[in-house]
Amino acid sequence: MNKKLGVYICHCGGNISDYVDVEQVKKAIESEEGVFLAKTTMFACSDSSQKEMVEDIKKNELDGIVVASCSPKLHLLTFRAVAERANINKYNYVHANIREQSSWAHSDDKTGATEKAVFLVKAAISKARYAESLEPIKIKSKKAVAVIGGGVAGMRAAIELSDMGCPVTLIEREPFVGGRVSQFDILFTTYETGKDLVTRLYNNLLARNNISVYTGAEVIENSGSIGDFKLTIKITPRYIMDRCNEGRLQKAIDACPVEVPDPFNFNITNRKAIYHNFPSEYPHKPVIDIENCTRCGECEKICESVDFSQKEEIIDINVGSVLMATGFDPYTPKDGEFGFNQINNVVTLPQFKRILALSNEPLIYNTRAIKHIAYIYCVGSRQVEGENKYCSRYCCTSVIHASIMAKKKFGNIFNYHFNRGIRTYGKQEVLYNESLKSGDVYLQSYEDDPPVVTQQGNKIVVTVNDILTGKKQMAVEADLVVLVTGMVPRADNSVGSLFKLPKGRDNFFNEIHMKLRPVETVIDGITISGACQGPKNILESSNSALSAATKSFSYVSKGELELEPIVAEIDKNQCTWCGACAEACPFDAIKKIKDGDKEIAMVNNSVCKGCGMCLPVCPTDVINLIAYSNREIESMIDALAGS
Amino acid sequence: MPGKIINNSFDALVIGGGIAGGEAALNIANNGFKVLIIEKDLSIGGKMILLSKVFPTLDCSACITTPKVSEISRHPGITIFTGSEVKNIAKIKENSFEAEVVRNPRYVNVDDCTGCQLCEEACPVLVPDQYQYNLVGRKAAFIPHSIASPRAAAIDIENCTLCGACEKVCPAKCIDFTQETETYHLKIKTVVLATGFNLFDPLKIPRYGFGQFKNVITSMQMERQLAPTRPFSTILRPGDGKVPDKIAYVLCTGSRDATIGNPICSQICCMYSIKQAQLLMGALPMADVTIYYINIRSFGKGFEEFYDQAKGMGVNFIKGKIGKISETDKGNLILRYEDINENIVKETEHDMVVLSVGVLPNPENSSFFPNEQLKLDPFNFVYQTDCLASPALTSIHGVFVAGTASGPMDIPDSILSAGAASSEAISYLTQKK
Ligand SMILES: Cc1cc2nc3c(=O)[nH]c(=O)nc-3n(C[C@H](O)[C@H](O)[C@H](O)COP(=O)(O)OP(=O)(O)OC[C@H]3O[C@@H](n4cnc5c(N)ncnc54)[C@H](O)[C@@H]3O)c2cc1C
Ligand SMILES: Cc1cc2nc3c(=O)[nH]c(=O)nc-3n(C[C@H](O)[C@H](O)[C@H](O)COP(=O)(O)OP(=O)(O)OC[C@H]3O[C@@H](n4cnc5c(N)ncnc54)[C@H](O)[C@@H]3O)c2cc1C
């Protein structure tokens, strides 16, 4: 059949037409075989252009269209919808990217850019001639979502999903939920405590009967994909029975001879191998840290609730979508970085928050009375030499807030802020103003001339060339130096690799498009939220958690999903299983199966992304990529080669 | 106001059709609910549809807004009233509100208008074009801008002389001077406030000379000059049409300044100025661009790298707050400031100045609920009653806030905030069903 095609060449309001002569492109392709009409348009994606395309298709009974505009990443769905509204199969629309691939790439060579655009459009026309109508793959989608990570983001998302009527499994790796927030006392900007917030969220979780919460739980395996994730979860026991006697347990804890640094307090205190996580401990039950426990049995002797016979449990769950909320780690300074681990009384901001929460008046740390506190900003963020180029965004506000709290709680405190330009964006500026009014001293330097911390006898001295006073060298004698550490991705983020989640330049999990699809990932069915995506404060984490909840819900709410039919298909009569394709597939979509007495490769349609990596490695050339068949690609190559 | 009275009902009422309102409406409608968007303006898309490219990815703003806008306007579950206002909303009980909405006449039959622009050509009246932020003029019969949605003509009745020229030339016969105001009595179940922000008016800082010196413009005017739907074919200074070659940015104009009543940081100006500076370096390779700042706040994902990129391209960054701007007889501008690095007061001449104006609250929010207390924060943005765990909640149960109506934020944050508001609205509708 000879197809009747319509071709639309977009100016993109100058983004394209400033460098590519779109009228010339139109002339050059007008008489290509199959082209029934060719038009240029200011914005192909605008409502009026779309309307025009629909009318053109209907009026002229076109069989297909070619749109030459920006990257299909932006508008593939837009123009597919145009085709559908005009009652033609949406796979009869073919895209040519003449913006990213032509006008923007060759803005220094207008003739060349135009010429290249002509070839790209001709290639798209050739493909459109052979394009086949396709139907989406329909799959069932299990109406349930797994939320991985029980911090603020994970808990908030779970509650919302439940309220939308969706069953949720919340999987928290630690023995307690709450994440980082449970470790902080008074929070900016509401002055609620971390404990209050976590308590509120936890009670909300418990009040809903369609949420299952697993603590001490980790996803160790995933087989399956959107609509039908099959997760295997390993649950570590607490070694404490469900109903336990508080009083006796406390005695058992006292009796435990093991002492290890307490990560809840960022290692500034020790805890026992059997321990509580006060004050924000949910579920409200101690736990035995089996890795550090020596099995001496002292606790068991005192309290009958201790139960070393509890076994690790493995459970399998089946969900339609996975919502990631695994959070962040605070940056750990290197030994010697601003005196860390070398000079006494150099601590990180998270440690300082714990010191403030745990201390009673007067403020004493390491036997030293604390009066003068120096804060060194941007430690582990905005690095000139290190890897972390980004700003961690929460820390300016957080440290100013903490320094105000220190003054309020302990009085007689003098704060010195060694910053690189304060970033209390938005309403958070109010805290900065409050701090300035209270007489805090701000000293500023650029990234290439950071402050220096030295020990001089018994004194800790911080010096800086302060740009606010014409680079005068200033020295402050401090009793405590607080390193304002940024956020980094979780040290153990292996759960990401389990799902093959992509990471950004900053090594946090990455979204598809910051503005258009901010909580979706390229792995279908998996959304991301909270600080695992990049530094965020609580408000921002909650906003993204709620957005991700809505998105995850949309994958499962209807019980059915339509997937892209552009997948690899293997000719099972000719396949002789060599495994090369399975090895080449970056998404694990190909598995070996038995077909009669023969072994062959099989593609899982809901995992395959149609990337085509398997095609060139097949020694017998029996793999076909639907919508990118040899015939289509060869015709495109011919067009590009000008033959 | 007399006119037609129409009764109707919807699940959700979204006030404001900017990116936040649009995103919220889509999310809610995609879950099977009936949504009505009330937009005051003649087009949906808010400020975003008028921007050039957006930081930090430099996506063309029109290119990412138009498909959203067209998805919204085509959605079977979404009804849009442009040129409309909410008069009042009364909460009857949970999940039940009554709203009175006024739809002002456009004097054009939108469905019939083909956007041919013949009326524009025929109209003899010329007034400043608000969509180009007064850089150029428009007619009294006009299409808001080339990517407006709906892309249909409207008659600006206040400036129209009723000469009838447009009516005569219109091939679609869609101009209709008999259109009347329509009043709608609506039953709705939940409300999303997405009324956006106002820009700081630099006339309030006379020492910067805006309105007096022609070559002092606002960042929004520069945004228009850089946009694909720009008024001129290149960057021009308005005073004499000369292509500028020494451009200055004055950050924090109307922000972080208690003396003009706005102590908070507007959160977007550093970044949009850095973005514009990069675009200017591309458009005018010989030009010199200087950004005068107090602090550069490049705090978001990819922002610090974007700032570094600008430094690498040769944008000058000078730490110092501008005290005063004066004009030379050639129309150039002399900026007086304290150079913090050198610790001296300096004066530098530029041929064009861009004031990076800040974000102010939209005062209209307080007028919607005469019988209810919609609490505002100390800066008059909509107060978020549970700003840590449920940032979209307001002081009225069942009313949610999305985007810059609750405070300054950029597009990515506005979209996430809209995601939160729609999610709360969906849960509210689901549970009260
Ligand atoms: C010192 C400091 C002070 C702060 N103060 C404030 C403040 O006052 N106000 C404010 O708004 N913000 C503050 N923040 C920011 C706040 O901590 C974050 O916004 C918030 O913790 C992000 O929540 P989240 O749920 O994304 O991540 P997290 O709190 O990190 O929670 C993630 C959870 O996921 C779990 N997890 C991780 N990996 C896995 C896995 N593989 N399987 C299962 N579970 C897993 C973790 O155990 C954890 O419970 C502060 C941050 C710091 C460092
Ligand atoms: C010069 C400049 C450049 C910028 N550049 C960028 C950038 O590069 N990247 C980025 O991320 N962000 C940028 N921004 C910020 C961006 O514009 C905002 O984040 C975004 O527009 C906020 O969207 P919104 O929907 O909340 O508000 P708005 O865009 O203000 O939309 C609000 C809508 O509500 C309507 N409305 C108002 N009141 C009523 C009422 N009473 N009844 C009915 N409707 C009403 C308005 O007409 C409008 O359509 C820039 C801002 C400026 C000023």
Ligand code: SF4
């Ligand atoms: S928020 Fe402040 S302290 Fe934290 S990295 Fe950014 S500039 Fe540095």
